[in-house]
Every structure is written in C-alpha cells, then in structure tokens.
Amino acid sequence: MNGGHRGVPGARSPALASCFPRKMCSWMLSCCFALQHLAVQTSLLCIFHLLLLPTLPEELPQATSELLARSLFACGISTVLQTTLGSRLPLVQIPSFEYLVPAMVLGSHLSLSASMDRNGTAVASACPAPHCTVAGSQAASLREVSGAVLVSGLVQLVLGVSGVSGWAAQRCGPMVLAPSLSIIGLSAYKEAAFFCSTNWGIALLLMLLAVTFSQHLGSCRLPFCACPQAQRGSMEPSLPTLRMFSVLLPFASVCIVCAILSHLHIPWESLDLAMAQLSWANSTFHAPWLRIPYAGEWGWPLLTPQALAVGIAMAIGCSMNSVGCYVLCGRLLRAPRLPPHACNRGLCMEGLGSLLAGLLGTPGGTAASIANACAIGFTQTGSRFSVQISALVCVVLGTSPRLAGLLTRIPLAIHGGVLCVTYAVAVGTGISYFQYADIDSGRNIFIVGFAMFMALLVPRWLGVASAHLATGWVPLDLLFLSLLMVPVFLTGFLSFFMENTVSGTLEERGLLSDLSLRKAGPGSHHHPCGERDEASQVYGLPPGLRRLMPSSCKAFPCCFLCPGSEEEEEEGEESSRAPEEGTAAPGEGTQLLPRPGSGEQQPPTRPSEMEMSTWHTEA
Numbered sequence: 277m278n279g280g281h282r283g284v285p286g287a288r289s290p291a292l293a294s295c296f297p298r299k300m301c302s303w304m305l306s307c308c309f310a311l312q313h314l315a316v317q318t319s320l321l322c323i324f325h326l327l328l329l330p331t332l333p334e335e336l337p338q339a340t341s342e343l344l345a346r347s348l349f350a351c352g353i354s355t356v357l358q359t360t361l362g363s364r365l366p367l368v369q370i371p372s373f374e375y376l377v378p379a380m381v382l383g384s385h386l387s388l389s390a391s392m393d394r395n396g397t398a399v400a401s402a403c404p405a406p407h408c409t410v411a412g413s414q415a416a417s418l419r420e421v422s423g424a425v426l427v428s429g430l431v432q433l434v435l436g437v438s439g440v441s442g443w444a445a446q447r448c449g450p451m452v453l454a455p456s457l458s459i460i461g462l463s464a465y466k467e468a469a470f471f472c473s474t475n476w477g478i479a480l481l482l483m484l485l486a487v488t489f490s491q492h493l494g495s496c497r498l499p500f501c502a503c504p505q506a507q508r509g510s511m512e513p514s515l516p517t518l519r520m521f522s523v524l525l526p527f528a529s530v531c532i533v534c535a536i537l538s539h540l541h542i543p544w545e546s547l548d549l550a551m552a553q554l555s556w557a558n559s560t561f562h563a564p565w566l567r568i569p570y571a572g573e574w575g576w577p578l579l580t581p582q583a584l585a586v587g588i589a590m591a592i593g594c595s596m597n598s599v600g601c602y603v604l605c606g607r608l609l610r611a612p613r614l615p616p617h618a619c620n621r622g623l624c625m626e627g628l629g630s631l632l633a634g635l636l637g638t639p640g641g642t643a644a645s646i647a648n649a650c651a652i653g654f655t656q657t658g659s660r661f662s663v664q665i666s667a668l669v670c671v672v673l674g675t676s677p678r679l680a681g682l683l684t685r686i687p688l689a690i691h692g693g694v695l696c697v698t699y700a701v702a703v704g705t706g707i708s709y710f711q712y713a714d715i716d717s718g719r720n721i722f723i724v725g726f727a728m729f730m731a732l733l734v735p736r737w738l739g740v741a742s743a744h745l746a747t748g749w750v751p752l753d754l755l756f757l758s759l760l761m762v763p764v765f766l767t768g769f770l771s772f773f774m775e776n777t778v779s780g781t782l783e784e785r786g787l788l789s790d791l792s793l794r795k796a797g798p799g800s801h802h803h804p805c806g807e808r809d810e811a812s813q814v815y816g817l818p819p820g821l822r823r824l825m826p827s828s829c830k831a832f833p834c835c836f837l838c839p840g841s842e843e844e845e846e847e848g849e850e851s852s853r854a855p856e857e858g859t860a861a862p863g864e865g866t867q868l869l870p871r872p873g874s875g876e877q878q879p880p881t882r883p884s885e886m887e888m889s890t891w892h893t894e895a
Contacts, residue, residue, distance in 0.1 A: 309662035331383035341681030349674025354629025355667035363622030371640025374593035378758035423577035427587025429630030436624035439836030442616025450786035457706030471692030482693030485526035563677035589758030601644035608653030612811035650701035713786030
C-alpha cells in the first residue's frame with residue numbers, strides 16, 4: 277500500500293552523548309519502552325488464546341500456559357527477524373485477528389465433526405493412527421490448526437519472494453488505504469466490548485488514564501526524568517514521560533488497583549467471565565519453570581484439505597493486515613513511503629515466523645501487530661531497539677511456561693481497555709487518508725461507503741447463517757467462509773477492485789502529484805535524493821548484510837527482496853553527494869534515544885522538538 281511520507285529533521289541527525297550516565301539513561305528508556313510493547317503484546321496473545329481455545333472440540337491435554345509460552349517464543353523470534361531483516365520498522369509480531377477468525381472457523385468445523393462422531397452419525401475420525409487414544413484425538417484438532425498455520429507461512433513466503441505483495445502495495449492509493457485502515461481498527465470492537473464487559477469501570481479507568489496522560493498531560497515534564505549530560509554536569513531537559521508511557525503507566529496502575537480489590541475480597545468482575553478466566557489461569561499451576569520448545573514435541577502439524585484451505589485464507593488476510601500495518605506505522609512515524617522490497621522482505625520474515633509457529637504446534641502464526649503500531653502513534657515513541665529488547669524478553673518467557681502463565685492473571689477488563697485505546701488510533705489514521713482524495717466526489721463516497729458497509733455486513737450475516745454458504749466440498753466452504761469472515765479482506769478487495777474499475781480523475785483518486793501522499797505538513801519540501809536517503813536508512817538492511825547482497829540478491833527470485841537497479845543508481849549518486857539538511861518543520865520521527873555505545877553528540881534542539889517521537893535507525 278503506497279502510504280509513503282516525507283522524512284523529518286532528525287532522521288539523519290547524530291546520536292546523543294556517549295557518556296556513561298547518558299548511555300544508562302538510554303538503556304533505561306529503551307527497557308521501559310520494551311515493557312510497554314510487551315504489555316500490549318501479551319494482552320493480544322491472551323485475547324487470541326482465550327477466544328480460540330474454547331472453539332476446539334475438547335479440552336486440550338496441554339496446559340494453556342505452555343501454548344502461550346510457545347506463542348511468545350515464536351513471536352519473539354519473528355520480531356527479531358522483522359526488525360533486522362524484514363521491513364525494518366519497529367513492529368511487534370503477534371497472532372492477529374486475521375489468524376483468529378479462520379482458526380475459529382476450522383475449530384468450529386472440527387467441533388461439529390467430533391459431535392457427529394459421538395452421536396454415531398459420522399464415521400470419519402481425526403485420529404491419525406489406529407491405536408491412538410482419546411487424548412491423541414483431542415490433540416489432533418490443535419495439530420490441524422497448526423497445519424493451517426504452517427500452510428499460511430508457506431503462502432506468505434511465496435507472496436514475499438515473488439514480489440506480489442510489493443507490486444500490489446504500490447498500486448494502492450488513498451481510496452484503498454483509507455477504508456482498509458479504518459476497518460482494521462473497527463474490526464476489533466466486538467472483542468473490545470466482550471472483555472470490557474467484565475468490568476466497565478476498570479476498562480474506563482484505563483482509558484481515562486491513557487487519554488489524560490497522552491492528550492492532556494502530553495507536554496508535562498517530570499523533573500526527575502532528566503538525563504545528565506557529559507559537559508559541565510548539566511542536565512538535559514526532562515522528557516515528556518507521561519505521554520511517552522501513556523500505555524504502560526495506566527496498564528500498571530489499573531493492574532495494581534485490581535490486585536488491591538482482589539486482596540480486599542471486593543467482587544468486581546462479571547461472574548461468568550471471571551470463571552472463564554479462573555479456569556484459564558488455573559492451568560498454569562503445574563507448568564514447568566523451564567522447557568525449551570522444539571518442533572514436533574506435540575506431534576507434527578496435520579496437513580488436511582481443510583487445513584490447506586484455511587491456511588490459504590489465513591495467509592491472504594494476514595498479508596493484507598500486515599501491509600496495512602507497515603503503512604500505518606510508517607505514517608505514524610512520518611517515515612518515507614514503503615518501498616516494494618521492504619514490503620516483500622517483511623512478508624517473507626512473517627512467513628518464516630509462521631512456519632516456526634506451526635512447527636512448534638501453536639494455533640496462531642505471526643503477523644504485524646496493529647495494536648503495537650498504534651501504541652507508537654499514541655505515545656509518539658517509536659524505537660527499533662526497544663522492540664528488539666521486547667522480542668528477547670518474549671523468547672525468555674517462551675522458555676518458561678510458569679513465567680508465561682503469570683500473564684494469564686491479567687484481568688480481562690484490562691485487555692478490553694488496551695484494545696479500545698490502541699485500535700482507535702488505526703481508525704483515525706485511516707480517516708486521515710481521506711484528505712488526499714476528493715472525498716466530496718460521488719464516486720469516492722460510494723466506494724468508501726459500500727466497501728466498509730459490506731465489510732461489516734457480510735461477516736455478521738455469515739456468523740448467524742453460515743450454513744447458507746455450501747458448495748458441496750467442505751475445504752472450499754471453509755476457504756470462502758474464512759475469507760468472507762475477515763473484514764479487512766472484504767474492504768481491501770472491494771475498494772481495490774472498485775478503485776481500479778470505476779473511472780475517475782487523478783485528482784478524485786488522490787493520485788495527482790505522485791499520489792499526493794508526500795505532504796507531511798507546511799514547508800515539507802524535501803529534495804528527492806534526501807527522501808531516498810531517509811528511506812534507505814529506515815527500510816534498508818544492516819550495512820554488513822548489504823555488502824553481501826550484490827552477489828546473492830539480484831538473481832530471481834531474490835531480486836524482489838532488494839532495491840531495483842534504478843534505486844541502487846540513485847542511492848549511489850546520493851552517497852557521493854554531501855548530506856544536506858531537510859527544510860521540513862519538526863515532526864514525529866525525531867531521534868530521541870541514542871544507540872547504546874554510539875559516541876556522538878546531538879546538537880541542541882528546541883523544546884518543541886524534544887517532544888517528538890523516538891526513532892532508531894541503527895542496525
């Protein structure tokens with residue numbers, strides 16, 4: 277999706293001071309940002325498992341804490357791959373809702389088949405061997421879902437290596453981005469309402485604190501949050517801590533409030549949902565402290581026709597979600613527009629992460645986290661280094677099911693509050709794309725309205741009357757049902773199809789003057805070479821790996837994973853020129869944190885610039 281933006285001052289600015297106190301301050305901030313990403317990520321992982329596991333036929337023989345630990349392990353490795361070799365954006369990887377819906381469709385089909393087997397109306401069995409036990413039959417449902425995840429990883433890998441994703445992304449203008457990003461945010465409203473209904477007071481408290489810290493106290497500077505500088509023992513101006521941690525601080529505060537209420541034996545949760553959470557958390561009591569996951573420990577994934585069909589639907593939906601997340605993150609960080617090779621690499625790394633998740637036996641693959649990307653925009657703090665720290669923490673938690681089980685103690689209302697706070701940013705970002713097109717045009721009004729309305733109508737209808745979709749072949753039914761139940765697929769497909777088939781002027785479609793998406797505010801007139809240099813810094817591979825690319829990245833099919841020949845020539849010309857400073861007004865994306873051990877001093881900045889978001893471009 278062509279959601280490029282101009283870079284901003286600071287993208288090429290040197291790092292901050294290298295004195296020991298300054299480096300310690302940077303490490304502390306990076307670790308706190310990592311905790312903030314981890315809080316959002318664990319909420320989404322708990323939501324995914326809480327919604328999916330009840331749809332499987334029987335109680336799983338494995339503890340849910342071990343499933344959560346394996347998901348954390350796969351997500352941590354996938355995040356490291358994404359931030360190092362993939363799109364290079366500070367994106368956390370999780371099993372998204374585009375994995376959840378097809379997995380629930382397959383789980384419901386397996387549950388129906390199992391009930392028919394018990395009633396004697398069907399003779400098919402999911403048991404792969406004649407001597408298997410009932411527990412093995414129950415585990416077969418999870419193995420079949422893992423098989424679908426494995427297939428989705430293979431399809432995503434093919435989409436990335438072949439360059440299809442980058443080609444399609446470059447042909448998506450504002451009239452595709454606006455409804456797609458908006459519907460991505462709106463698609464989580466059911467889950468948010470479900471978890472908030474545990475206790476609306478707790479959820480509203482979290483939302484109130486988050487809005488207060490980020491919007492009303494965003495410029496508030498705490499005196500004890502200043503970092504010492506190397507020269508003359510002076511103090512750098514304090515950081516806008518309340519805004520930068522406007523997700524972590526409310527999350528921790530509300531958790532403390534819930535712990536106090538529970539200690540005082542004050543009932544505050546809905547009884548039904550509280551019992552569901554209790555059974556979810558009790559499964560962690562006997563989990564081991566240390567268990568390194570490995571492929572095939574719970575049996576290899578089952579590759580059935582049903583798993584193949586659902587896996588293809590997973591891959592299509594998650595690819596559209598991830599590309600939209602790349603555009604969303606780039607816009608929130610005011611980064612240059614997403615190049616095709618970065619999009620292709622990102623999907624390749626997500627495919628590898630999903631392959632790992634499927635081999636480990638988890639019920640969900642890995643995709644870019646919309647909630648974590650929205651948290652970057654909400655807090656105006658984007659740091660690649662902090663995301664990599666959170667990924668390493670995920671890997672550590674993934675090797676300890678007992679520690680991972682502690683995450684199941686998070687109250688359900690907090691999960692709902694996190695969804696409300698983060699996904700609202702996606703809705704607003706999608707709406708902001710309407711400014712680049714002629715939204716008063718009758719053509720555009722119909723395209724946007726029809727695509728978004730049908731994306732909400734069709735899943736609702738199929739959820740009530742899924743039996744109406746019957747082609748006579750079960751795998752094909754599951755494929756269509758899994759795709760049509762994903763709102764982002766319907767929105768993206770309908771808007772892309774109508775945008776490219778309904779006639780309209782370039783001005784109507786927002787494609788005038790290079791898609792009109794390079795405007796980053798008044799005075800943002802960057803030199804094209806400067807923009808390419810910024811894009812290379814944001815999306816380019818690490819220098820050490822880049823030197824190995826000329827001999828290995830130009831041959832088919834790897835040619836789609838590196839810049840084209842024209843881009844390389846332009847980058848070569850730019851590298852021979854002296855770096856020129858940008859003339860844009862200060863915006864989001866200003867580098868605030870140094871890379872630990874950098875040794876360079878950042879020139880003094882105005883107070884308004886110090887309030888801008890952090891953006892790491894180090895390897």
